[in-house]
Amino acid sequence: MTAATTALTPTQQAALIRKLTALADDEIILAHRGGEWTGHAPILEEDIALANIAQDELGHAGLYLELRRALDGSDPDRLAFFRGAPEYTCARLVELPKGDWAFTMLRQFLFDASEALWLEAATRSTYAPLAEVAAKAVREEKFHLQHTALWVERLALGTGESERRLQAALDELWPHAAQLFQPVEGEEELVQAGLLPDLNAVHTRWQALVTRQLIEKCGLKLPAAFPDPAGRDTHTEHLAPLLAEMQSVARAHPEAETW
Amino acid sequence: MEKDGEPSTINDLPSTVWKALAAVPDPEIPVVSITDMGMVREVAVDGGRVIVTFTPTFSGCPALHVIRDSIEQAVRDLGVAEVEVRSTLTPPWTTDWINDDARERLRQYGIAPPAPAEHGLIQLDVEPTRCPRCGSLNVRMTASFGPTLCKRMYVCDACREPFEGFKSV
Numbered sequence: 001m002t003a004a005t006t007a008l009t010p011t012q013q014a015a016l017i018r019k020l021t022a023l024a025d026d027e028i029i030l031a032h033r034g035g036e037w038t039g040h041a042p043i044l045e046e047d048i049a050l051a052n053i054a055q056d057e058l059g060h061a062g063l064y065l066e067l068r069r070a071l072d073g074s075d076p077d078r079l080a081f082f083r084g085a086p087e088y089t090c091a092r093l094v095e096l097p098k099g100d101w102a103f104t105m106l107r108q109f110l111f112d113a114s115e116a117l118w119l120e121a122a123t124r125s126t127y128a129p130l131a132e133v134a135a136k137a138v139r140e141e142k143f144h145l146q147h148t149a150l151w152v153e154r155l156a157l158g159t160g161e162s163e164r165r166l167q168a169a170l171d172e173l174w175p176h177a178a179q180l181f182q183p184v185e186g187e188e189e190l191v192q193a194g195l196l197p198d199l200n201a202v203h204t205r206w207q208a209l210v211t212r213q214l215i216e217k218c219g220l221k222l223p224a225a226f227p228d229p230a231g232r233d234t235h236t237e238h239l240a241p242l243l244a245e246m247q248s249v250a251r252a253h254p255e256a257e258t259w
Numbered sequence: 260m261e262k263d264g265e266p267s268t269i270n271d272l273p274s275t276v277w278k279a280l281a282a283v284p285d286p287e288i289p290v291v292s293i294t295d296m297g298m299v300r301e302v303a304v305d306g307g308r309v310i311v312t313f314t315p316t317f318s319g320c321p322a323l324h325v326i327r328d329s330i331e332q333a334v335r336d337l338g339v340a341e342v343e344v345r346s347t348l349t350p351p352w353t354t355d356w357i358n359d360d361a362r363e364r365l366r367q368y369g370i371a372p373p374a375p376a377e378h379g380l381i382q383l384d385v386e387p388t389r390c391p392r393c394g395s396l397n398v399r400m401t402a403s404f405g406p407t408l409c410k411r412m413y414v415c416d417a418c419r420e421p422f423e424g425f426k427s428v
Binding site for chain 2 (some may be wrong): 003045046048049052053055056058059060062063083132135136138139140143146147150
């Protein structure tokens with residue numbers, strides 16, 4: 001136990017572990033979806049860009065899971081590669097199949113905006129290890145956001161087809177995006193203690209940022225949102241096949257030490 | 260002052276270690292070293308043990324284990340038996356730490372050095388970049404991600420040269 005962790009009550013520690021795991025799970029699953037475009041993206045530069053973004057997101061997952069390791073000693077690789085779908089706590093937004101290019105770019109934009117704003121707020125966490133990780137990751141996240149914001153604009157103002165595809169993607173993704181702002185069990189207590197950002201405040205800033213981009217700049221129509229109230233323990237049918245592929249090598253060689 | 264060819268005394272071991280680390284190239288951009296990049300944050304000597312603290316440039320950088328191994332090897336090559344390599348995230352690495360000499364070498368190598376980093380704001384605009392070949396600001400970014408996490412791709416509309424530019428972090 002380091003000095004930074006001794007001040008946590010057992011309840012706080014359990015909630016913080018839940019939050020760190022949820023953050024990491026979102027990154028791991030979205031990185032996998034991004035990686036599915038490797039070798040298949042419409043142009044080479046975008047193939048490379050998505051692989052870069054996925055690599056950053058995995059880096060962030062690694063940072064969150066190292067914070068968890070400091071709390072309970074769990075091994076990041078075991079968590080990533082040896083948990084099944086029922087134990088994963090990613091949002092359903094990131095599980096959905098990669099879809100077309102508009103769907104991929106819009107999902108990444110919605111996620112990047114939420115991550116960048118959350119991380120920016122998390123740099124002021126009273127939990128020093130998290131504030132350090134956030135200060136590191138937010139600098140990387142701004143490049144993702146610049147990139148995907150530009151793509152969303154390009155598709156919205158491009159051709160009739162690209163606009164239609166982007167609007168269809170927004171209609172499908174919008175209800176799921178709200179789930180990124182559902183607190184995990186016990187999160188409110190950590191917010192009150194200053195350990196975590198206030199999720200409602202981040203949600204408000206996110207709503208303003210994405211509305212400015214998608215509605216004012218791109219002329220898209222926000223669909224009526226009926227957010228799915230189910231929690232992060234409820235998954236779509238798409239998660240299990242994704243994990244089966246992602247974890248196949250690790251599970252085939254559970255004793256391997258070097259990849 | 261130490262003389263060439265003479266083993267250094269224990270007192271200037273930290274500066275000897277710094278000098279050795281200054282010769283460790285960045286695995287992805289070999290014209291600059293890991294100290295040029297500002298990645299080495301601290302060298303401490305504890306008895307016979309040397310502790311080197313470094314900070315990663317990007318958290319998902321695949322060269323991290325290579326850098327870690329290179330640091331350890333460079334210090335061992337000085338005859339130090341016990342070497343510990345630690346990593347830290349605080350303060351987070353910034354391209355502002357790349358020294359002027361290294362910036363010039365990056366430019367000569369064909370990589371536009373980074374503009375001063377601005378922190379605190381989440382903005383959607385991209386910082387201005389100068390062509391490393393002709394110095395023009397009339398450049399187009401062709402890809403916001405390049406062959407490594409730390410670079411982007413550009414084309415200069417003045418001299419037509421395609422080039423890589425360092426992200427300002």
